[in-house]
Amino acid sequence: MGMPDAEGHGPPDGLPDLPPEWGRVVVPDDASALADEARQLRRELRRVRRRAGWRRRLGLTPRPDGRPPLGLPMLALVVSIMVTLTGLAAVTWPRSIRSGASPTVVPYPTAIPGPVxxxxxxxxxxxxxxxxxxxxxxxxxxxxxxxxxxxxxxxxxxxxxxxxxxxxxxxxxxxxxxxxxxxxxxxxxxxxxxxxxxxxxxxxxxxxxxxxxxxxxxxxxxxxxxxxxxxxxxxxxxxx
Missing domain, CATH: 3.40.30.10 (Glutaredoxin)
Structure with missing residues (x-):
């Protein structure tokens, strides 16, 4: 059994020695008193599982041989392709003529304007x-x-x-x-x-x-x- 703490309280009966940095551990008689802590712990576990799942899907988890995950270069490639396509679309997308403005017309080389x-x-x-x-x-x-x-x-x-x-x-x-x-x-x-x-x-x-x-x-x-x-x-x- 563990040693008593500074206040003379030892670990609860039936529990192994606990790390001293945990301080005093009190086990309530009614387990429902730990309901809030249990809900918080379950939420944290679900969050960790979801994060780990997405990292597996995206290939961001480390490989067994210790090399960088395959998902990182793939993600960088996808981002660069999207940036390039966005730039091309911005250049080639037809622009509407503003209200009241006339379109720009490139005259034929031998053409001469009318009223000048x-x-x-x-x-x-x-x-x-x-x-x-x-x-x-x-x-x-x-x-x-x-x-x-x-x-x-x-x-x-x-x-x-x-x-x-x-x-x-x-x-x-x-x-x-x-x-x-x-x-x-x-x-x-x-x-x-x-x-x-x-x-x-x-x-x-x-x-x-x-x-x-x-x-x-x-x-x-x-x-x-x-x-x-x-x-x-x-x-x-x-x-x-």
Whole structure:
């Protein structure tokens, strides 16, 4: 039997020696007095069993040979795959257009925008090298003919233009190409301001037309001047 404690109490009859750090052990006469401690002990045992079960399922328990559990590298691999898939989904997921906003449209390389805003206040020159303010010609149909005289198309445009609309042919440089087409005023653009404003390079065999209203707004760009039926209605609107 065990030795008595400091207060002279020894271990209960029939019990082996108990560790001294346990202190005084009192066994109640009624076992129901230990019901709360029993419930707490059962909860703790269940918690330990559940934790051990999940560790076994995930392969996190140490292996008999002492090597690290297989579940750890598998878990790291799964986490890395999920992070990668989440990043890819965030990049490739289609985004909805905000209310009131227009979608971003990448223009075709040879396409030219329609209304591009007010035309700059440029000065052209005539055959005598005298300055001619561009805005003094409005409303106007301005045909860039430095890459193509396109006399047939210019003649058709002049015939389709209302009397209030000035038809102007423009070449780059200071040399004005004379024109015998009735109703057409030939001018030159020494600084190349019109093409620079439009970011438009000359293409051999192609004449480009600009339709400008009386307020100086470039309402339409005709990339390649063709039959008048393609722009006749726009010409009529310029005169109003």
């Amino acid at each position: 805003g007010p035309l700059p206040a440029l000065d052209l020159v005539d055959a005598e090298n005298s300055p001619v303010p561009l805005r003094s010609l409005l409303p106007a149909m301005i045909v860039l003919v430095d890459a193509c005289a396109c006399a047939e198309q210019v003649t058709e445009a002049a015939a389709a233009a209302p009397p209030a609309v000035t038809v102007v042919t423009v070449t780059e440089g200071r040399e004005v190409e004379t024109s015998e087409i009735p109703g057409v005023r030939p001018l030159a653009d020494p600084a190349g301001g019109l093409r620079a404003y439009l970011h438009l390079a000359a293409q051999p065999g192609v004449a480009t037309a600009l339709l400008v209203d009386r307020d100086g707004t470039l309402v339409r760009v005709v990339p390649e001047l063709g039959p008048a039926e393609a722009y006749r209605d726009d010409l009529a609107r310029l005169a109003t």
